[in-house]
Amino acid sequence: MTHIISLLQPGKWFDRPHLLPPNPGLNDTARPTEAKVNEILQALKKHVPAVNQTQLELTSSGAHSLVTLMNPKENYCVGDIVSVRVEMNDYRGKPKTYGGDFILARIHSPELKAGAAGVLEDFNNGTYRVNFTLFWPGSVKVSVLLMHSSEVLSTLWQAKEYCNDTFIFTGTFHNKTLQETTRCDINLSTNETVCEFKDERNQESFSCFKPKTLPCETLHYTRSRNSKAACLPDAENQLLKRFGFSLLNILIILSGSVNIMFSVLDRVPQAVGKCEMGMSSPTPSGFFHSDRWSSSYCRMRSFQNVSDMNQCLQGKQVYLRGDSTIRQWIEYSTYKLNDLKYTSKTEPHAPKLAIDKKRNITMSWKMHGFPCISYSPCFMDGGLYIAQELDRLAGGENTVIAISVGQHLRPFPLKLYVTRLMNIKQAVTRLLQRSPLTRVFVKSENTRKLNSEIIWASDWHGHLQNLALREVFRGVKVGSRRCITPEQEEKVRS
Numbered sequence: 327m328t329h330i331i332s333l334l335q336p337g338k339w340f341d342r343p344h345l346l347p348p349n350p351g352l353n354d355t356a357r358p359t360e361a362k363v364n365e366i367l368q369a370l371k372k373h374v375p376a377v378n379q380t381q382l383e384l385t386s387s388g389a390h391s392l393v394t395l396m397n398p399k400e401n402y403c404v405g406d407i408v409s410v411r412v413e414m415n416d417y418r419g420k421p422k423t424y425g426g427d428f429i430l431a432r433i434h435s436p437e438l439k440a441g442a443a444g445v446l447e448d449f450n451n452g453t454y455r456v457n458f459t460l461f462w463p464g465s466v467k468v469s470v471l472l473m474h475s476s477e478v479l480s481t482l483w484q485a486k487e488y489c490n491d492t493f494i495f496t497g498t499f500h501n502k503t504l505q506e507t508t509r510c511d512i513n514l515s516t517n518e519t520v521c522e523f524k525d526e527r528n529q530e531s532f533s534c535f536k537p538k539t540l541p542c543e544t545l546h547y548t549r550s551r552n553s554k555a556a557c558l559p560d561a562e563n564q565l566l567k568r569f570g571f572s573l574l575n576i577l578i579i580l581s582g583s584v585n586i587m588f589s590v591l592d593r594v595p596q597a598v599g600k601c602e603m604g605m606s607s608p609t610p611s612g613f614f615h616s617d618r619w620s621s622s623y624c625r626m627r628s629f630q631n632v633s634d635m636n637q638c639l640q641g642k643q644v645y646l647r648g649d650s651t652i653r654q655w656i657e658y659s660t661y662k663l664n665d666l667k668y669t670s671k672t673e674p675h676a677p678k679l680a681i682d683k684k685r686n687i688t689m690s691w692k693m694h695g696f697p698c699i700s701y702s703p704c705f706m707d708g709g710l711y712i713a714q715e716l717d718r719l720a721g722g723e724n725t726v727i728a729i730s731v732g733q734h735l736r737p738f739p740l741k742l743y744v745t746r747l748m749n750i751k752q753a754v755t756r757l758l759q760r761s762p763l764t765r766v767f768v769k770s771e772n773t774r775k776l777n778s779e780i781i782w783a784s785d786w787h788g789h790l791q792n793l794a795l796r797e798v799f800r801g802v803k804v805g806s807r808r809c810i811t812p813e814q815e816e817k818v819r820s
Contacts, residue, residue: 363744366797370740370790374483375426375476380561383417386427386475390415393470396455404463404595408433410444412454412470422452426476428786431456433466440464442613461613461622462594474786481562485781489557492737492782493699497534497706499544506537510548512697512742521545523696525711528749532696547675547703548696552779566780597625603765604803635663639687641724646691647712648730651772655728656680656691675704699734716753721761732771732791737782743791747798758803767805770795 379385396409412429414422431444444456456470474482485492490512497510514520514533521542524531536542558566594615601624612621618628629635639659646652656678660666666682666689675698678691695711698704712729719725729750735743754766771788 363741363748366744366794367740369797370744370794373790373793375424375480377424377426377476377480379477380481380565382565385416385477385565386414386422386472387417387419388472390417390419391472395468402460404460406460408458408460408466408468410456410458410468410470412456414452414454414472424476425450425452425454426479427454427472428474428476428479428789429454429456429470430473431458431468431470433458433460433468435462435464435466438462438464438615439617440613440615443610444470445609459610459622461620462615474784478565479786481558481565482781482784482786484562485558486737486787487739489781490738491553491557493550493697494553495548495550495697497545497548498703499534499537499540499542500546501540501544504540506540508535508537510534510696512738523706523710525714525749527717528711528713528752530711530746530749545706547705548698549701549703550697550699551701594620597621597623599623600625601805603805604801605805606800632663635659636665636682636685636687639663639666639682639689640685642687643725644687644689645715645719645725645727646689647715647727648694648769649733650674651733652728652730652769653678653691653693656689659689673705674702675700677705677707694729694731694734697734697738699737711749713749713753716750716757719757719764721757721764723763725761725764726767727757727764728767728769730769730771732788732795733774736784736787736791740790740794744794744798747795751798751802754799754802754804765805766803768795768799 392413425448434441444458447455495510519536520533522533669679680689770792
């Protein structure tokens with residue numbers, strides 16, 4: 327039986343008042359239910375191919391498949407829909423009889439620095455249709471890429487749900503004179519005494535083996551390393567190694583162009599209505615043109631110079647919470663704005679605070695908490711859970727919060743991710759109830775480099791998590807922000 331020392335016992339956080347648990351007297355009627363989490367999980371499982379096939383020659387092959395332009399015309403108008411048909415074949419050149427492949431499609435005009443995503447429709451019989459909205463005039467190239475076959479996705483799902491030892495986490499405890507390191511995880515099955523770091527309200531926790539000498543509250547940071555453990559059967563492992571994720575597998579199975587006629591429009595059309603908090607975004611939600619992103623459904627303001635950025639941020643308190651993809655926002659802001667300066671130099675994953683005294687701008691970043699996948703230290707003195715931090719904020723019309731959670735949870739079962747999102751959503755709801763003018767933005771996941779480790783880092787995992795994020799925050803008055811890596815952005819435009 328595990329012996330637990332709970333860090334929510336009275337007095338345990340005497341040296342860290344910012345980590346005290348939320349007031350138990352707060353309204354708890356909106357606590358996420360197990361039933362709601364399971365409902366979302368069941369809906370997500372419909373996107374997982376039910377395939378049991380590990381023979382390479384029977385899996386989907388981009389090189390042997392066919393993509394054709396449907397109802398081709400000599401010219402098109404801005405705003406038209408262009409459709410292509412995808413007929414998927416296996417390595418023998420024979421038609422597939424089921425769907426589920428992970429396909430990414432886009433249109434792009436390199437000379438215009440323009441690009442947009444397509445919308446895929448799976449007919450579940452080996453054929454697909456991709457619709458592209460023509461957002462700009464000029465010559466447009468169409469590209470369709472097979473990222474993972476349905477057979478690989480089925481294997482990736484097994485890995486996500488059952489390979490829970492992908493990473494080994496360690497926690498470092500220290501005081502002024504002593505330092506000790508122990509193993510940490512979401513669930514530690516052991517007969518030894520552990521330190522449990524638990525959010526009672528939201529029923530989330532992680533544990534570390536208790537150090538021999540130091541108390542639990544001296545946990546300073548965690549770090550991780552890949553365990554390299556093979557938890558899948560040999561056939562599935564071979565499928566991933568041979569065909570799971572490699573540059574040879576990322577095959578452009580159509581690359582062509584169509585001509586778009588200048589209609590009555592003499593420029594790229596702009597959305598009419600102003601963007602409002604809580605708006606639901608369509609797919610695609612926008613496009614690149616002239617190296618700038620434009621929304622397809624509402625009018626966004628673009629900050630092109632330092633003066634515009636300073637004017638927007640003046641008097642604001644900006645709280646950035648999440649992984650490194652949102653940490654880049656404070657890094658970019660301090661790089662771009664000469665008067666916004668860090669209060670101190672910190673480690674990469676340590677909490678960051680920047681202030682512009684002249685314009686009364688405060689911007690801070692903290693990691694989302696455990697698990698943090700990084701060999702560099704992820705410091706715990708920034709707080710353990712985003713939901714707890716949100717419950718401590720007063721909010722207000724000059725308070726802006728941006729949240730990004732996902733990359734570090736890709737290796738874990740979806741239930742952990744959905745539960746955490748539900749807890750954050752409930753905390754956001756409570757914040758907006760007591761302070762309706764607070765602006766909260768939830769950022770979807772970035773894509774990763776194509777050479778990322780497939781078994782835990784595949785963008786298909788991110789795709790499922792983005793579907794979950796949209797469902798969890800449906801109807802909540804928050805803004806959304808879609809982000810991609812610089813490498814993927816360059817790929818979309820070029």
